[in-house]
Amino acid sequence: MTRSLSIVVDQALAAAVRAPSPHNSQPWRFAVDRERVEVRLDRDRVLSVADPDAHEARLSCGAALLNLVVSLRFQGFEPRVRLLPDAAEPDLLAVVTHDGNHRVSVEDQTLADAVFRRHTHRRPFLDRSVPAGIRAALVRAAGGEGATLHFVDAEYVRLTALARRAEFLQAGDDAFRAESARWTRRHAASPDGVPLGAAGPPPDHEGVVALRESHLDPDLPVRAYERQPLLAVVLTPDAGPAADVRAGLAMQRVLLTATSVRVATSFLSQPFEVASTRAGITELFRPLGRPHAVLRMGYGYSAASWTGRRPAHDVVARIVDGEKRNGGG
Numbered sequence: 087m088t089r090s091l092s093i094v095v096d097q098a099l100a101a102a103v104r105a106p107s108p109h110n111s112q113p114w115r116f117a118v119d120r121e122r123v124e125v126r127l128d129r130d131r132v133l134s135v136a137d138p139d140a141h142e143a144r145l146s147c148g149a150a151l152l153n154l155v156v157s158l159r160f161q162g163f164e165p166r167v168r169l170l171p172d173a174a175e176p177d178l179l180a181v182v183t184h185d186g187n188h189r190v191s192v193e194d195q196t197l198a199d200a201v202f203r204r205h206t207h208r209r210p211f212l213d214r215s216v217p218a219g220i221r222a223a224l225v226r227a228a229g230g231e232g233a234t235l236h237f238v239d240a241e242y243v244r245l246t247a248l249a250r251r252a253e254f255l256q257a258g259d260d261a262f263r264a265e266s267a268r269w270t271r272r273h274a275a276s277p278d279g280v281p282l283g284a285a286g287p288p289p290d291h292e293g294v295v296a297l298r299e300s301h302l303d304p305d306l307p308v309r310a311y312e313r314q315p316l317l318a319v320v321l322t323p324d325a326g327p328a329a330d331v332r333a334g335l336a337m338q339r340v341l342l343t344a345t346s347v348r349v350a351t352s353f354l355s356q357p358f359e360v361a362s363t364r365a366g367i368t369e370l371f372r373p374l375g376r377p378h379a380v381l382r383m384g385y386g387y388s389a390a391s392w393t394g395r396r397p398a399h400d401v402v403a404r405i406v407d408g409e410k411r412n413g414g415g
């Protein structure tokens with residue numbers, strides 16, 4: 087690899103690892119060989135209680151893949167992505183090759199800039215609606231990756247009931263609580279997990295769906311949350327591991343597009359993490375496709391607290407003359 091190409095790839099990998107992941111578990115690995123980057127699922131970092139099928143982990147890898155692609159385009163390279171290229175290796179989620187000249191567009195610049203500004207916003211939103219033009223842009227962002235973004239409307243009551251039910255069941259599950267405790271309330275400098283500074287203030291009344299117990303800082307002053315959050319669901323036409331990665335690509339393009347217009351975002355994942363409520367949410371959205379993620383969107387005051395990331399040598403293996411060097415392989 088020439089030096090300049092290696093700088094390009096390093097920058098793309100630095101963008102990739104800024105992707106969101108449940109509890110900031112960063113369940114990815116990369117292997118780099120000249121103009122080729124492999125994106126792999128790291129099984130050791132899949133949340134075994136909340137995510138036994140690795141669905142959320144593959145979503146996260148899809149988000150990392152989108153960041154990688156966005157960064158390559160921003161640097162003037164044309165990426166070609168093959169999803170799940172090897173049936174014998176199910177954890178090899180994607181191979182990206184890049185060559186040729188890519189003419190950098192305004193959208194490339196906007197998305198690349200958003201990669202390093204996006205963060206999960208666990209604070210209250212204002213009761214101010216997201217304009218129709220922005221919603222349409224978010225729908226287009228998901229559509230561009232072969233997925234659908236659906237703004238929750240008639241399904242709101244049933245969806246939030248599923249979220250509350252899941253949270254109730256998880257609260258009574260010792261294994262879930264232990265897993266959650268392991269990954270949250272970390273020190274600010276922790277390279278993974280969620281630091282206490284990223285937690286939100288306690289709501290001023292019960293029943294707020296915006297925030298999970300484990301992402302709440304009880305020492306902050308109580309605050310009023312938005313009366314009804316704007317929720318959007320990412321869906322794909324089909325199900326399975328490739329659909330998970332595709333949904334992750336779409337989810338991340340939606341998150342970056344939202345960030346670029348100062349719309350803050352967070353996640354509402356509880357219904358996907360309990361078998362019975364997962365069945366419920368699948369059924370609820372069946373007419374529209376396979377649901378993968380529920381996003382909360384709105385306007386809020388952002389005291390961004392950045393979550394850490396593991397250093398590149400922990401997640402990247404260089405392939406030199408057919409052999410892997412460095413960690414992560």
Ligand SMILES: Cc1cc2nc3c(=O)[nH]c(=O)nc-3n(C[C@H](O)[C@H](O)[C@H](O)COP(=O)(O)O)c2cc1C
Nearest residue numbers: 106107108109110142205206280301353354355393
């Ligand atoms: C699939 C998925 C599910 C997530 N679920 C939740 C959630 O239920 N609650 C929450 O507060 N954050 C959730 N997150 C956000 C992560 O905690 C967050 O991405 C991680 O801590 C890194 O922080 P950042 O997004 O600010 O970079 C989720 C992220 C992903 C990708």
